[in-house]
Amino acid sequence: MxxxxxxxxxxxxxxxxxxxxxxxxxxxxxxxxxxxxxxxxxxxxxxxxxxxxxxxxxxxxxxxxxxxxxxxxxxxxxxxxxxxxxxxxxxxxxxxxxxxxxxxxxxxxxxxxxxxxxxxxxxxxxxxxxxxxxxxxxxxxxxxxxxxxxxxxxxxxxxxxxxxxxxxxxxxxxxxxxxxxxxxxxxxxxxxxxxKTPAARLIARGEERTLLLGEVEALFASGALVVDACRNVVRDERQVVSLATRPILFALARALAEAWPADVSRSTLLARAFRAKHADESHRARLRVEIGRLRAELRALADVSATKNGFALVPRRAGEVVVLAPPVEERHAAVLAFLADGRSWSSSALAIALGASPRTVQRALEQLAEAGKVQSFGRGPARRWMTPPLTGFPTILLLPGPLPSD
Missing domain, CATH: 1.25.40.10 (Tetratricopeptide repeat domain)
Known part of the structure; x- marks a missing residue:
């Protein structure tokens, strides 16, 4: 040389x-x-x-x-x-x-x-x-x-x-x-x-505040019952129950957790889980079925008890019930989380990283582009998508990969 x-x-x-x-x-x-x-x-x-x-x-x-x-x-x-x-x-x-x-x-x-x-x-x-x-x-x-x-x-x-x-x-x-x-x-x-950047939001007893990553770790070790909207799981210090493939059950669990220790009316639960503006008997019957399924899923962590007005969450071991939510909640937040690194991504690369179909990711990108939240350059296979980093929007809790005990 x-x-x-x-x-x-x-x-x-x-x-x-x-x-x-x-x-x-x-x-x-x-x-x-x-x-x-x-x-x-x-x-x-x-x-x-x-x-x-x-x-x-x-x-x-x-x-x-x-x-x-x-x-x-x-x-x-x-x-x-x-x-x-x-x-x-x-x-x-x-x-x-x-x-x-x-x-x-x-x-x-x-x-x-x-x-x-x-x-x-x-x-x-x-x-x-x-x-x-x-x-x-x-x-x-x-x-x-x-x-x-x-x-x-x-x-x-x-x-x-x-x-x-x-x-x-x-x-x-x-x-x-x-x-x-x-x-x-x-x-x-x-x-x-x-x-050093807020990684999630804590919702408890009607109040909300941001948490750093270290505070999220401490929350999981605190013994509280956590309804984790970042991963769609319900957990306490000992056990994790995933509801990632059961969106209706998770919506019910989150609504009950946000209201804890109070109960939630049946009409509110119908609106949150089924988006039903005018509930009829079929909606109420379906709510009873889904509440039964939620009881079965959470039986080791909590009970869902019927009240005069609706239902309430009753933890078995935990003394506190909280909701852990992403720092930003909107449609296609996971796509925005990847684009927040400031790099330019192809839709196929995003599909691989998210574990989603290319067409699903492409539709999400097109909708975000219409809203002015992402931009693209190039055409065909060379097309890339990007957005400037969003202040206060870290990606750790939205990126793929299990959290502790998952």
């Missing part, structure tokens, strides 16, 4: 893409193409970066397995940043295996971090955690350690393990300081904002 390539690689490692380009901008050999691609990615020109990396991988040839693998890892990271979730994950796994087999521990660790970030984005926390546990970050250089700790913090935050997340972010900040890469420091600072 000649001195210009070495100097350009050092510049990229230090977060200086312009310095790297000054050395290799006019060269078309394979190492220069790869370095130019990474530099363009750091500068934000992802389309050009992807093309350069593909050219570099072809130019290296089959004998340069390690160099080709590094190009694949860089291309995978670009796909992740551009939210191309259809990019073949098996190619990244094969590249990581090649790097590990040839002793390139730093780039293999980087490949693992990219895999973890992708799994984290689509809510596969168990897989991400298993992959991270197989890596010891201590021998890694500061930049790679910071990336590792950011992944640890991301998993911990989604599991509502805020102490673990705080510790990981502190280690990430220290590693970023040692790496002396401004972009990495900014990424760590941005990740830390999740723990």
């Amino acid at each position: 000649d001195s210009l390539i070495t100097a350009a690689a050092h510049a990229l490692a230090a977060g200086d893409p312009l310095g790297a380009l000054k050395r290799v901008a006019l060269r078309d050999d394979a190492p220069a193409l790869a370095l130019r691609g990474i530099a363009m990615a750091q500068l934000g020109d992802l389309v050009r970066a992807k093309a350069l990396l593909k050219s570099a991988a072809r130019a290296f040839g089959r004998r340069e397995a390690v160099a080709r693998a590094r190009c694949v890892v860089a291309e995978a990271e670009i796909a992740l940043v551009s939210r191309d979730l259809s990019w073949p994950a098996k190619a990244l796994d094969a590249a990581r295996a090649t790097l590990e087999a040839h002793g390139d521990r730093v780039n293999a660790a980087h490949a693992r971090n990219v895999e973890v970030r992708r799994l984290l984005l689509i809510g596969r926390l168990d897989e991400a955690e298993r992959m991270l546990s197989a890596l010891d970050p201590s021998p890694l250089p500061p930049a790679a350690r910071a990336a590792h700790e950011l992944a640890v913090a991301g998993i911990a935050a989604r599991r509502l393990q805020t102490k673990t997340a705080h510790a990981a972010l502190s280690r990430a900040a220290e590693a970023a300081r040692k790496a002396d890469i401004p972009a990495l420091t900014a990424e760590v600072e941005n990740a830390a904002l999740v723990l």
